[in-house]
Amino acid sequence: MAEAQATQKPRSPIESGTPDPFRHLHPTLRRNFGLWRSHDRPRPGVLHHTSHTGEEVWTVRVGTQRQMDLATVRSLCDIADEYADGYLRFTIRSNAEITVDDEAKLQPLIDALQRAGFPIGGTGPSVTMISHTQGWLHCDIPATDASGVVKALMDELHEEFIQERMPNRVHITTSCCQINCGGQGDIAINIQHTKPPKIQHDLVAHVCERPSVVARCPVAAIRPAVVNGQPSLEVDESKCVACGACYPPCPPMQINDPEHSKIAIWVGGNHANARGVPTFHKLAVAGLPNNPPRWPEVAEHVKRILYTYRDNARDYERVGEWIERIGWKRFFELTGLPFTKHHIENWKGSRYKLNTSAHLRF
């Protein structure tokens, strides 16, 4: 009896947290932990690291679709076992990296990956994989898709992934709502809502904790109201900035709109401290249609910005550094994008973004 009860008792979790990666490291990486001396890139998509001990490794960077079926993951494992040494890692941008300890293994590994349909690249001054989120595939608040947008764009930018012919690396990100899970990017492709939420008043009282929804609004545009005799919320549409912050805590405040949720492209975000300090991306263009399955207008604008950057920036300049050098006036001229009043920041603390000098470009 006691035994039966014991087996029925739910199992308590083992709170093991983050696993130790050491036993999943390639043995050469293990032996040379903290001892690396330098690296070079013998060809796009390949990193060659040399240790102070004299040992060397070659790492092949492989583009993936991020959302992978088992056969894809197992095929990466099969290749890593057969042509490499049974170890791989993933970058923050969902590229796989397979490391070998012998230069002779490199070409057969690359050949096997290419036969299996994996692009090799994303190193150095290239356009690496787009960091992205869930979108319509899995998210509960998206206005667009993520994997599909990225697939469509990476098809267009494939050559720039497999070659290193940009002035410096280009990090592109996408986000399916204005929370921007994709993060800062040299080029960031984000949903930009253009209309206040549409409220289903009969549901608000049942679904939403009204005070916390009121508190979420960054511009205090939401207030409690009684609509049709029921407690609900109302939005001061003249104040509303259509950010969608109220939608996650209160799904009856529908912000997503097939027509009016547009796409905006932002430029000049950068997380590195190399040369300049990290920077946030800035608005380049908005009002692009959310147009599945291949988002051609977005692709056209991304390529326009990307190739203007490629043709005009100096070596090592990231997109933001290039624009800082030539000035925003020239950026809008070169890209042919319109400059509008919406580019002028009016958020609190934004006055530092205005020009307080006689430094001007013509």
Next chain:
Amino acid sequence: MSDKTYDTPNLDELESGPWPSFVTGMKRQAQDKPMLAGVLGQLEQSYTDRKGYWKGGTIGVYGYGGGIIPRFTELKDEQDNPHFPEAQEFHTMRIIPPAGMHYSTALLRDICDIWERHGSGLIALHGQTGDIMLQGITADSVQACFDELNEYGLDLGGAGPAVRTGMSCVGAARCEHSCCNEQKIHRMLVNNFLDDMHRPSLPYKFKFKVSGCANDCMNSIERSDFAVIGTWRDEIQVDQAAVQDFVRRKGRKHTIDNVVTRCPSGSLSLNDDDTLEIDNRSCVRCMHCINVMTEALAPGEDRGVTILVGGKRTLRIGDLFGTVVVPFLPLRSEQDYQRILEIAQEIVEFFAENALEHERVGEMIERIGLAEFLEAIGLEADPNMLKEPRSISYVRTDDWDEEAERWYRRQQMASEQAS
């Protein structure tokens, strides 16, 4: 369950082209896993209507309050029958990968096998917070799947107002720029907050990210509440012969245009004999020259970390960078590593007690002011925390003499420690 497939003309468009297609993968997987056929059907509907059709809910495993992201379909007819019955439930399990996202193929294959037994087979490597995302499981399979993964040695990550799964760069495992043991710091921090990860009770999310140098490959300053970045205090290590070799190979103009004049603090000068002169006192440790001349230059030997607190994206008050709260913490001993943890504990505790609901730590600091925050955490103010001192005179300075005395005492202590 049915083995029905749905027409997906929009998604089919995403099967062509050179980049690997998630649609092709999902269709292949749907042959064994009907759930994904339903998911493809619903996704096609989203592509047609330009609307999302998942809603959240509450699902967990015994003993934990987070880590599962529930998704139920909203596409139902008047009788509450789902349009895509195979995809009524499509929950995600967030699983913590090894620090640095290193895998043996054995580990990855075992994860695949367990996931094949319990779930849809769809895996995202990785989520933006750094989790392995096992996408597509029903509520009644979650506990068994977790039990098997957990017995194997894997754990659920964070969700909701909790400490989240952390991230660290490839670091010392395969990078010459590494200035600290990134994975050790990563695991020490996250694994000491597992209660705050698995039982969400903080005001809002709290993320740790660790980068081994200022290149900040983990985007920690912009994307984490607690960013740890490796750096050094002494002089850049220079192999002058390798510098001369670089100049010989790349040319003097290239070296001046791409190394010397790209130094943000004007600390570099190319000598007449093609060696490099470095003003290390002015150097801001940005990494650029070391990145470009990886054969010739390396971070100094007196290494440690900088800690920045408060980075986050837009919601609610606008984007915030992390800002420096510890300019340099030397890492010579185990005790030094422990000091990072102590600071994190102070900060998480203060955050838990003082932040408003749904307020990130950066927003809290914005509200109360950095000086107040430093006092509360027990960290000393330092010029490295600022771009420049205040310009506005609206401040009470009654205790100026005491504060000045405090500065001089600290300076004296620092010089005594150094000697």
